[in-house]
Every structure is written in structure tokens, then in C-alpha cells.
Amino acid sequence: MSSLLAVENLSTGFDTREGFLRAVDGVDFEIAQGGTLAVVGESGSGKSVTALSVMRLIDRPGRIAGGSHILFEGRDLATLEESELEKIRGNDISMIFQEPMTSLNPVFTVGDQIAETVQLHQNVGAKDALERAVEMMQLVGIPSPAQRVQDYPHQLSGGMRQRVMIAMALSCNPKLLIADEPTTALDVTVQAQILELMKELRERLGMAILLITHDLGVVAEMVDEVAVMYGGRIVERGPVAEIFATPQHPYTEALLDSIPLLGMRYSQPLRAIRGVVPSPLEWPEACRFAPRCDYAFAKCLEVDPPLLPVPPQESACWLCENGRRVPRSAEAIA
């Protein structure tokens, strides 16, 4: 057991009149101590529900299905008592969200809010907690932190608010930081600042990062390991370099080909994935990507492919049954 977090067979869904509707359907992944994993997918893929499930922040009518395991340092968070869980949440595992404005309380100063987290989880007095808040704000690069602790969230820009969120998340030295689309609401130059900050803090503090994003550019820059989600499942996972260079699942491949790179021109049509991402109500029986897949054949419509080993990746595609697929470039040359 070397991994910090091991998620096994995670299924999270919502109780509806039609029965239990799964948004995440049997997901497995691991993060090592100090490791970085990105869960990437489009809207409706189940990536955010996965992140919330790890923190067990799923509210009714949503619930984590029986048989799911979320092992953090060997303890199963899926079945842990709420009171025990509260000791881990915000302390060992903390989370930052996409929209820092809605995650901060508008009627308290940012200093008070960071200090509150510190007081709640660590046995320190109000004065020490506020000192710690100033320290944290300094760490995340907020200028003149001693004055800024007195600011209310609306007095800060979007980038500064996200820095406050990061300061709050890191105030108790977590072992795992879950970042759910941390830069999606930010402008590109501010996004660059926040990504640099997260990378630097990770190196300094040695925490593991679980990054949830739709942006493959952010993935390429931030993490070592990638899990691609589609239709509530992981369809491919592996080291970032191989996932981008020689994607094994047709969905990963199509996704990478559909983004224009800097310098590409319209004379070169983009790869389009036909149709739309299916909602959990209309997931196909077998392979969930099959109806949109250019390579689909009879078996894909009949039998659901498991994650097949194609070292160093794993891919849930029947084309990978006999080992690695030919990389795109080689295919194009042939």
C-alpha cells in the first residue's frame, strides 16, 4: 500500500423516480504520496461528481453506491463515520473550486475565513490562527498580506480570490489537494499565474494533487498521470506524455484532434466528434462511446469493454484487445 488515495469501484448516483441514476459508474484510480493525477472529461462525464465523492460531499438525493471504496491512507472514507471524516476533510484533504466568489463568505474578511479553517482543524488560538492566515497569504503571493487579511472577498479580483481559496486549502498542510476546475473562470494570464503558483507550492509542500478539468492544455502542464472520463467511466489512463502522444482510446484521440493548436489554420479542418455527450439517462448498453466512434464495430455495440492493459496505459476499447493500437501519425503515413 504505497498509494495515498486509492479509489476502487466508485459509483455515485442520484435517487430518482426512475431508480438509481449513476453519474459515476465504477471508477478506479490511485494517487501516490506527492503524486499528481488529472481527471479530464467533458461536461456530463462524471468528473466533478468523482471529486466530490472523494470528499464525500454528495448531498441527497445523491449518494455513493454500496461496494464503492475510497481508501485514504488505508481508511475507507466511503464508510467512515461523519465525525471521523470531518477530521480528515480540510485537514488531510482539502479542495478548491472553480468559482472562488461563491465559495467565500461575502460578510467575513478573507483573513477571518482562513483563520477559521486553521482554528477548526488545529489546536490554536484566534491570534495565532490570524498570524497563520497572514503567513498563508504571503505564501500564495498576495501582496501586503498583513493589510489584505482585512479585505472582504468583493474587494479582491478573481485571481486574488482564487489565491485566498488556495491559502485556505493549504493552511492545514493537506496531504491531498483536490482542485476542481481551479482556473476555468480566470483569464488566461491570471490562469498562468495560478498554475505556476500551484506547481511551485506542490514542489515546496510535497502534497498530492487531484486535478479535475476539461482543459487538456492545463492537464499537459500540471500533472504526471491522466485519467480520461466519458459516460461516468474512465476510458483511458496512463502517464501524461503517452496519453497525449499515443492515445489508445478513440475518444482520447478524437478529443486531442479536435482542439486547434496555436498556429493551426482553418485550411486544415478540425476533427469533429459527431453527436453529443450522452446524458446518464441514455448511456448505450455496451461501449458508451461507440455511437460516436469512427472505429466502432459489431462487438462494441454488444459487449462493454473493460480497461485493457496497453502498457504504459490502460484503455477501455476492444481495439486494444491485442495490445497497443497504431499511433495516429503512423496511420496517417501508411
Next chain:
Amino acid sequence: MTTELSTTRLDLGTGGDPADVLLKARGVKKYFPVRKGVLKRTVGQLQAVDGVDLDVFRGETVGLVGESGCGKSTLGRTLLRLLEPTAGEIEFDGVDVLRLGGSDLKGMRRHMQIVFQDSVGSLDPRMNVNDLVGEGLRIHGLERKRRNEAVVDVLERVGLSAEAGRRYPHQFSGGQRQRIGLARALVLRPKFIVADEPVSALDVSIQSQVLNLLVELKQEFNLTYLFVAHDLAVVGYISDRVAVMYLGKIVELATSEELFRRPLHPYTMALLSANPEPVPGRKRQRVVLHGDVPSPINPPSGCRFRTRCPIAQPICAEVEPLLEDHGSSHGAACHFAGTPIHAATSPAGG
């Protein structure tokens, strides 16, 4: 009009003919009053667009790129006179748009259309697709039968079935709603379309469908686009020429190839280096800009970018740099255009 015609001209696009200017803007400004207090007295002016000169050639796509608050959307809307400009001149197809009124303006509007980012907010939820797409034709007085024919035709061209016409906006996905928005614009057979962040709200796999469609439709209908977006890779992909905006001004204007190969303005360089590219392990010099965009209510003196610029000098605070041609019709508004900038230190201090 108050502004003099600019003497700088940046011609030579690749997709359009520079001798054939479809839209010509000179010294366009759009200020919004800032009101405060019980009496709602005007206490300042938000300078959303502050003196823009731009030529759009017939048949080309001009991209307008910048961060939030740079004035790119306001400029797009002002050029269509959906917002009344505070100052400046706008000529469309040789006609002074700002002098038009009443039915003349309505007639002109047929030729200039807009597609919005927010396909939920821009489509009336109580109208079905036939009515939504046919609305423009109805306003321009086309009878029902010919209207319906035109609607069916245009729906097919944007990749929707005729059957879709009887359905309502909420029954469609984001990508399909964006197609409805396009059909609404196209049904009037316009010459010019402002596409305001048309793909920003879409998932990547859907974004590429819509981008490909925009390219096809442009050829089919001989369109000219002004493509407004914040994503540099997307703007560069679809545009023949790209204008980079910062705090209400165009700071750099060049063909798409030129801009990526030889960026001259430090802001463009920073934008390019900040763009996260899906290429793992790519080693590059990253220019991290400090701070945030200043307020357009009280912009910095001289060059507006100087407060965040890694190569700013005293002159930048005093003299405002103008958009000047640096060869190959490549314009940049910087006293030190072309000076390479080096990776700044990370803002996280110890």
C-alpha cells in the same frame, strides 16, 4: 464627428481583398457613464472602447482577442450600432452607418448580423425554432410561405433537420442551440457576421463541430466575419487577421501567421506564452504577468499596458504609443515593439 480619420492603414490580409473594405471604423469610442449616489450623478466614464481604427476586408475573418474587460465584445456590438458609439466613424459597404436612421438602418441591419455566446439567453424560450429563425424575415416583411421555405433551407445548411423547426430551444444541446443562432443570422443572407464568443461555452468535441461549420458557411455564403473570443488558439485558427485588444485599445494587428511567428507587443507575447498548450513537457519561456488588468474607469497614463509590462520604461507612462506599421502590415502599439521579454519570476514570494 469628432475624430479625425487615421492615416495609418494596415492592409494586406490573406482571406480578403484590401482594396475592398467592407467595414471601416475610425476613432471608435464607447464610454459608459459610471453613476453613484442617490442622484445617480455621473462620477466617471468607463472607457470600454477608446479609439479603435479597424478595416475589415470583404471575405476575410478578423479575430478580436483579449481578456475579459478589454472591450472586445463592446467593440463588436458598437460596430453593428447595437450600441451607440460615443465618438468615431463607422462605414459599412460605403455607407456611413451612424447617419442612418429608421427604415434605412433597418435595411442595413439585414446585412450585419450577430451570433452570441449565450445560446440560452439569446433565444426566446417560448418561441419554436421556426419562429426564432424566421423572426428576422418577418420583421423584414417576408410572407409566411416564403419565410418557411427559407427557414427549412437554412436549418438544413447549419446541420439541423426540418423537423427541428417545431421544437423549442430547451430541447436542444448547447452545440445545436449555437446552430440555431447561426441559422437566425444566416437566414437574412447577411454580408457580415459578428460572432461573439460563439464556441466558448461549448465542450471541446462540440466546439470543433461549430468551428468547422463556421468555416464552411463562410465559403458557401461569401461571408465576412468579425470573430470575438478570448482563446488565442481558436481565434488564430479561424481568422485571417487578428487584432489583440487591451483595455479598450487595439495593441497589435497582424495576419494570423505573422502574429504567432513574430509577436511584437509584449502583451501578445505574454498571452501566447500563457496559453496552455496540450503538449506535455513542452519547454518554453513563460512570461508570467504580474497583477490584474487595471480598471477601465481610470486607465493608466501613456501606454495602458505599462503597469503589467515587463519591459516598461519611463517614456511609457508619458507618451501613448500608437498602432504603427512594422512591416508586412503588422501593426503594434508599443515604444519597444519586438523587444524580446524574458520569463519573469513567479509571483509567489517567500
